[in-house]
Amino acid sequence: MSIEGGKEITDERRGEGIYDILIRNMDELHKRDLIFGASVTVTTQNIREVTSDEFLKELADRGCKAVIYVEYVPVTDDSLELAPGDEERAYLNAWIEKRRQEHPEMVYVSFPGDEKASGGCEAAGRGFFHINSHGGAEPCPFSPYSDINVRDTSLKEALNSRLFTLLRENGYLLEDHAGGCVLYEKRSLVEALLAQETQPVVH
Numbered sequence: 001m002s003i004e005g006g007k008e009i010t011d012e013r014r015g016e017g018i019y020d021i022l023i024r025n026m027d028e029l030h031k032r033d034l035i036f037g038a039s040v041t042v043t044t045q046n047i048r049e050v051t052s053d054e055f056l057k058e059l060a061d062r063g064c065k066a067v068i069y070v071e072y073v074p075v076t077d078d079s080l081e082l083a084p085g086d087e088e089r090a091y092l093n094a095w096i097e098k099r100r101q102e103h104p105e106m107v108y109v110s111f112p113g114d115e116k117a118s119g120g121c122e123a124a125g126r127g128f129f130h131i132n133s134h135g136g137a138e139p140c141p142f143s144p145y146s147d148i149n150v151r152d153t154s155l156k157e158a159l160n161s162r163l164f165t166l167l168r169e170n171g172y173l174l175e176d177h178a179g180g181c182v183l184y185e186k187r188s189l190v191e192a193l194l195a196q197e198t199q200p201v202v203h
């Protein structure tokens with residue numbers, strides 16, 4: 001369930017009435033003894049709210065067993081101020097570590113913060129890929145570029161698309177990063193790779 005904090009901030013980002021629908025759905029799942037997780041986009045605006053005991057207690061009481069904290073990654077320059085910086089990332093990582101020790105009843109994942117510990121970026125089929133609402137296979141939701149559509153091809157073929165293959169085989173995903181998003185930092189390179197449509201993949 002994608003939730004951004006309390007009612008006000010969730011409805012502001014997701015749309016009027018969404019918070020109440022989420023709560024109803026959580027209660028219904030809980031009633032049926034089904035576990036679920038929450039996905040929280042962390043911005044400079046909601047970081048304190050979504051790491052508050054109050055917010056986590058509410059999720060836990062409703063049956064939530066995992067929380068994935070996804071750092072907001074701007075796709076346009078005018079939303080840059082929402083992206084967590086070094087200070088917010090350090091706070092979030094320290095908070096998650098503490099939370100894991102004190103409340104092991106829930107699983108906490110920080111994305112992409114935890115990628116450093118997993119050996120780098122998992123996009124472009126290295127660990128997963130993303131299919132957008134039009135069927136375009138993208139390296140990751142945070143790298144919204146596509147050269148293949150799963151309406152026209154199999155998942156296996158999508159996994160080996162020209163763009164994904166170039167990203168994986170040239171080591172771009174393994175490059176070190178400060179805890180942000182590798183492919184966002186390299187968006188000009190991804191755009192250039194996409195533009196080289198006719199050039200063969202070099203192994």
Ligand code: SF4
Pocket residue numbers: 111112115120121122123139140141142143180181182183184
């Ligand atoms: S593209 Fe960015 S957010 Fe996506 S897996 Fe790679 S580093 Fe993480």
